[in-house]
Amino acid sequence: MKAFDELLAHRRVTEALSSVAERLSWDQETVMPRGATEQRAEEMAAMESVLHERRTDPRIGEWLDRAEPQDDEDARIIELIGRDFSRASKIPARLATELARITSLGQGIWASARANEAPEEFLPTLNEILTLKREEASALADGATGATELYDALLDDYEPDTKSADIAAIFDRMRPRLVALREEILGADHQPAALTGAFSHDAQFRLARTCATAFGYDWSRGRMDLAVHPFSSGRWQDSRITTRVVEAEPFNCIYSTIHEVGHSCYELGIDSDYAFTPLGRGVSMGVHESQSRMFENQMGRSRAFTEWLYHRLVEIFGPLSTPDATAFYETVNRVAPGYIRTEADEVQYNLHIMLRFDLERDLIAGRLDTDDLTEAWNTRFQKDFGLAVDRPSNGVLQDVHWSVGLFGYFPTYTLGNVYAGCLNRAMRAEVPDLDAGLTRGDATAGTEWLRENVQRHGALLPPRALVEQATGEPISEVPLLDYLERKFGEIYRL
Structure with a gap:
């Protein structure tokens, strides 16, 4: 066991540094002074330099050769560390460090360009990021x-073994x-009013906290702050969420919060014995999104809740x-019809993802240049949604992902919706009293089912195997589509 113990001890420190x-x-993205962007970029680059050195330490290969698993958990840990070591060893230290620096800068430049409605302020930096991501992918x-x-090489970071x-x-x-x-809905005689x-800022924020509590968010291990683009961050004993507030649109704040609570509850729900190991995190972004989308949609937008x-x-x-x-x-x-992905209804949300998936594949392939990205986005959006993009913050500048180098991330949102469709069908069959609790503002029955069947396992099982174990069925998009047609058919009297 000595080699395995040494491997695990080394990884424990790496995981702790990664958490820092x-x-x-x-x-x-929350409280840092705006003037500190360049300093933070250097700090992130320094951290990545240390982390890359640890991830590519030659001793890892030696330990892997000698490590002998005692059970399935040990075997999975060895498999995941081996995978990470192989990938990290292919990336030069210079590239890893420069990516950390430029993406830290890129996030601040994107936020400023978005506020100024000025894509020309961001696109040169995006081009630098894209060049580095192509090098990384190669x-x-x-x-x-x-x-x-x-593209598949980048996708593998977010959804392993998926092409x-x-x-x-x-x-x-x-x-x-x-x-x-969508066409049936938009042509229906019955149209719900907006x-x-x-809705005051402070009252919305308080209500968002109430909703987070309703979905089981552990405030002793988390906190909520404001961000330009809502996200969650952290794991083990510290997983934080962010939201945003628009005074005329309370659903933006409420459902962004519930969505991010789904992400955090996943991380906080993982078996505590897995902390500081490769098992102690969500197994993929698709599975992560299945949790946040179920919190937000199948439970949060249900008639009961x-x-x-x-x-x-x-x-x-x-x-x-x-x-x-x-x-x-x-x-x-x-x-x-609407511009913003994070505010899109369940019917149109995946169409937003398909647009981004196609554009970023073209960017990585070199079929699309960043100088032409705004026009390409606007043209595709008009084709898919019948709307002319009115300003960049409603178009090419609305998402933070490319500014921080997350190429390959977007398709996992729809894959998460597909997983959620399968999980929701199984959960509804096994938790018949779910709606009774949701009507009282108590999602415990649903969140506990997800914790038991998905979250506690962390990365013990591969993504598809985890979902199929939880549902007892092969993964398919059919349950999601059936759910959408049934739900919206009823609402729109189709």
Whole structure:
């Protein structure tokens, strides 16, 4: 066991340092002074230099050769460390450090360009990031230069053992049913009204905390702050969430919060024995998104939970523009053309992802230059959604992902929705009293089922195996599409 113990001890320190680096990123996006951007970029580069050296330490290879697993957990730990060592060893230290520096700078430049509605302020930096990501992809793909190989090498960081061709095939099967459902909805005689009114910043923030508590967020191991683009950060005993507030749009704050609570509850729900090991984190971003999307949509936008939420809004803000809980449920789930992915209804959300998936594949492949990205985005958006993009913050500048180098991340949102469709069907079959709790603002029955069947396992099982174990069925997009057609067919009287 000596080699395995030494391997685990080395990884424990690496995981702790990685957590510190993640906290630096959280600080940058929440409370860091704006003038500290360049200093933070150097700090992040220094941290990445140390981490890369640890991840590529030659002793890891020696320990891996000698380590003998005693059980399935040990075997999985050895497998994951071996995978990480192989990938990290392919990336030059210079490249890893420079990526950390430029993406730390890029996040601040993106935020400023977004506020100024000025993509020209950000696109040169994006081009630098893209050049480095192509180099990284080539290194990971063992020097391959084909478009598919490069993109798949990056995708593997977020959804291991998944290929872009597989995701494209899922998208191709989903798109016709989603587009047909959207057309039926937009042409329906019954159209729910939008929520109107003024909803104060402080009251929204307090209500968001109440919603987080309803979904089981552990405030002793977390906190909530404001960010330009909501995210969650951390694991083990410290997983934090962020949200944003728009005074005319309370659903933005409420559902961003519930979504991020889903991410944090996943990390906080992992077996504590896995802390500081490769098992002590979400196994993939697709599985992560399945948790946040189930919190946000299948539970958070359900008729049962919105009934409770309706009464909370009335208590806080007085009478609403929607007359009762039934109308409010329809308003929460209203399907309407819109620009922003994070605010999109369940029917159109995946169409937003498909747009980004195609564009970033073209960027990585060199078929699309950053100078042409704004026009390409606007043209595709007009084609897919029938809307002319009115300003960059509603278009190419709306998402933070590319500014921090997350190429290959976007398709995991839809893959997460597919996983969520499968998990929701299983959860509903096994938790018949779920809605009774949600009507009281108590999601415990659902969150405990997810913790037991998904979250506590961390990275013990590969993504697809984990979901299939939880549901007892092969993964398919059909449960998600059936759920959407049933739910929105009822709302829109189709």
